[in-house]
Amino acid sequence: MVRCSLAASQLGVALEMPAAEASALAKQHHQYRLQIETHDPAADREMLERLARWCGLFSPAILPEEGEEPEALLMDVTGCELLFHGERKLADRLLARFRRRRLTARVAIAETMGCAWAVAHFGLPDRSRASEGSWSLRSVRAGDSVPADAIVIPEGRGASALRPLPVEALRIPGEFLEVLGELGLTRIEQLEPLTFASLAERFGDPLVRRLGQAWGLVSEPLLPPEPAPPVHADWSFEEPVDSSQILQAVIEKLIEGIVALLQPRGEGILRLECHLHESSSQRDQWSIELVSPSLSLRHLTELLRLRLERSPLAQPVMSIRLLASKTAPLSVRQQSLFHEEEGGHDPYALGPLINRLRGRLGDRAVLRPRRQADAQPERACRFDPVKQIGKGRQGEFKPWSPGPRPLRLRSRPVPVEMISLVPEGPPVRFCWDGQEHFIRSVWGPERIETGWWRGSAVRRDYYQVETAQGYRYWLFRRLEDARWFLHGSFD
Amino acid sequence: MTLTWKQARSLEELRAELDRRAEVQPRTRGTISSGIGPLDRVLPGEGYRRGTLVEWIAPQGGSGATSLAWQVAPSVLREGASLVVIDPEEEFYPPGLATLGIDPSRLLVVRFPTKRRDAPPRQGRRQRSRRSRDDPRESEVVWALEQTLRCPAVGMTLASLESLESRSFRRLQLAAEQGGGVGVLLRGPTATKAPSWAEVRLRVEPKPSQGKVRRWRVELLKCRGAAGMTWEWERDRETGVVSLATQLAPPASRSFAAGAS
Structure with missing residues (x-):
């Protein structure tokens, strides 16, 4: 007997006791059956x-x-x-x-x-x-x-x-x-x-x-262990191959190998690189990045297929190397299951969708809006590419700005022709897109003066206007030259 | 086999109980509140059916139809699901959601960056300036929409689509059915003539405001059992609640009373 559990030691099992004696002891006095495993120092290690x-x-x-x-x-x-x-x-x-x-x-x-x-x-x-x-x-x-x-x-x-x-x-x-x-x-x-x-x-x-x-008189340094080398799988063709179908079949085979290698480690793939060696000693490489670690063969194969569709082969390929260059423990995923049981949706269920969209449309396709402390409307909201998903930060919802904001904002304000009865007076009608809009109601102005430190100061008076038909737009007058622009619409 | 009076009575009671449960069921599981009182009251199951498409048709931007379509978002967020906006025009402006009381922390925006074949995308620098503003291929938008609708973690997908082939439309509807969320499509006036696979189709026309209170004339073009209905709605400026327009000061044009069909 080399080690025993707490429960076993309470039964009177002691170390260095023969296994037969220990199990007899447990059976005799307590009607328990000991589970005895062979001592395997290598496995312990x-x-x-x-x-x-x-x-x-x-x-x-x-x-x-x-x-x-x-x-x-x-x-x-x-x-x-x-x-x-x-x-x-x-x-x-x-x-x-x-x-x-x-x-x-x-x-x-x-x-x-x-x-x-x-x-x-x-x-x-x-x-x-x-x-x-x-x-x-x-x-x-x-x-x-x-x-x-x-x-x-x-x-x-x-x-x-x-x-x-x-x-x-x-x-x-x-x-x-x-x-x-x-x-x-x-x-x-x-x-x-x-x-x-x-x-x-x-x-x-x-x-x-x-x-x-x-x-503490003699130092005992602890050197961090070398991280496990990234898993890769290679394939060389006898003849250069230019059929994307063959390539796809091979890549799917390689990914199977990588999944099999990562499985015992309990890790999922976060980034998968594909290196293509082309015949004329040229190389091409691309990678897919996942927002949460995955080892699902089906999902990874689908993502690779989407990526392959995006970049067709330029030249025949001699050999391929797939490299799982970024991995993470899959246990993170398992913890989220508890979260799901508590009610509400599992945030990680979005992972496959985001991976797919990014796979076909690119890394900057799936974005998360973020509030920014900037008074200039174009800069009040930033769109960050989603790189990782976790629990959405909730409860820190604050109003974005003091005034009303439209649902649609043009990245570049559109100049419009504005007619006022009196100079500097309330706007009466404006021309935009070949149409004349008569203004029925005006709310404002909301003055925004900011950005001088950026070198291009912004000085605008924003008005929310409603046309005679009931459409609402967000217009501003540039204070420097009193020109009018349409910036957004209250869709 | 004959039943005693007492047995028949309890059978009757059971049947009534079953009916009552069947009525409760769709409200809690099969549908989700549209966030608009007058609309919920006429929709079967008092809300949008899950796994279906809803079409909002408005003549042009600035009508406020999008804000009406967004009314479903709070119900979706309360359930813990996510919102996704498909935004090929890159003009969606999340700060505008604040007045609607929508928390953007569980909101994702899908855009379609134009691809560069040769140069790999540089990640460090922002390069928004030189991006061409060409419309991405329509098929990509429909593809992204279909993928999103199919994801069970997404409770509402919003996209504005000018033209949509009938076959793609059908595919979107099937995807929504699979995902179980609600797909909200914002359409232009040309969509009115095209066939629709949406479960609910509404046409919105803005009306002049009463003071600052926004008003709309809304027509229910398609809906099981209640199509053809027309209302006039307004949104409370403080609470954001959409209700039937009050008739205290009727606007100059013809007003449409509630319940008329």
Whole structure:
């Protein structure tokens, strides 16, 4: 028995117990059946690495600890706590993330990696006293009496947290523990009066290094892991091919391969690049970008087809490479399902539509209007291309402008011929588009003077006018030369 | 088989209950309020049927018909669905929605940037200046509209279409049926003569305002059971509510009373 669950340890299952004995114990006393899996250190390690990637949103530097059989993840959160409003909140969110996956984890944040490791494994000193010093490495490993928890050691308190902990908390190999035990050195505080030099002489470097790392005297850099290389799939033709049908069939095959490679990683595609090597050593390349990660073969194939329609082949193609240059975990997508269950529509359901429209019409086809703090009507609204979708920010709806605004605005105001009875007086009728419009009612003016810092100052008096037939337009008079323009219509 | 009086009675009650439920059903599931009281009152199910097209016909810009068409948006947003505007002319101006009380945070606008074959689009710089203002091909607009209508997350799709082939029209209607949202088409006067696959077709003509209160004469050209109806509507300036025009001061032209058909 190498590891067991919390529930199993409560049944009396202990570590290093033969599996047969453990299952007999469980059956005999409690009518439970143990689920026993073969110990597979390689799979454990791989799982831990996956968990490390899965925690990547908390810090870029996160690694499984060194050693043959790592069982802890080390994370450098220096500076990252600012993004989570403090270390306590960061630790809680990290714990919550594990809990959502039904994983029991202990989180500790401290000044040094050694101190955090020690506290995560052995708890806070006052707790160890409460349990009558019964802490041993074995009981911790079995997982009993150590509930999932998040501990944050404030700055400057690392040493006092370390002192009462057993020497096992120093991450030192078993043979050192034995020697220390023989000498009666069981707690870290007992090592404190000894100088490093004498310790090194007696026990060798590893102990000194670990002790130094725990006290923060020896640095322990954590290098962020290399991101997984982007997945790609290649195809070379024996003869140059210029049939887009063949090309499409090949690309569909390649995308299948890419999807198969990404599936175990639990990642979806955000950007897919297609490199075409043409016969005359020329290259052509294009890419499709998705607004939410997808691994749906059908959707990706459709997007590629739309993109291919947009750019027909210029020259015969020798080889193709498809490259998933941007990927993201698909779990984001799964979380949105909960959102959907709560009622309301799933914002990610828009993803396939946006991808399709962008695929055929281009990246600047799907836009989201954004309010801008600018008095000039043309600049009061910005249209941003949709690159990613999430929950729409609601509740921050503010009126766009103080005055009435039309539903249709011309990007360039149209000059019109305006007739007034009195100069500078109210407008009576205007000519536009070969038609004469008699004005029945006028509301305004709304003076807009702005943009002098842009070098082209805008000075306009806006009027909302209604014609005799009941049509409403938005006109302005340019104050510099008193010329009239039609800017929009209240459609 | 004969029934006792009591059994017959409970059967009667069950039938009544069934009828009552059947009446409630379309209001909650099958239809969505148009946001216009007088229109809701005549439409079967008191609103636009989901998965259908609605046509608004107006003689020219500035008539206010678009703002009437937008009245359905608040009901759509309340359900958590999104709005999409197909805007090939690039003249749609979202600030104008504020007076209608529509929150643009769940609004997407689809435009048709002209393609450049040779040069890949540069992303850093904005290059709106040199873009040609040619109308994109009509087929692209219809394609985008069809795709949008088919998306279940979109509750309302709004597009202005001058000409529309009957076959494309039918395709749009099928797409709307699949997506379950409401497709709002803004059409010019020439559309009146063309056949329509829309479930509801309305013709709007502006009327001179009463003070600042906007008025329209609206004719229901097509609708199950209520076609041919004509009203005069007005929009309250403060609340934005569209109701039957008050008859306190009738305008100079002929006025049309409510309920006349």
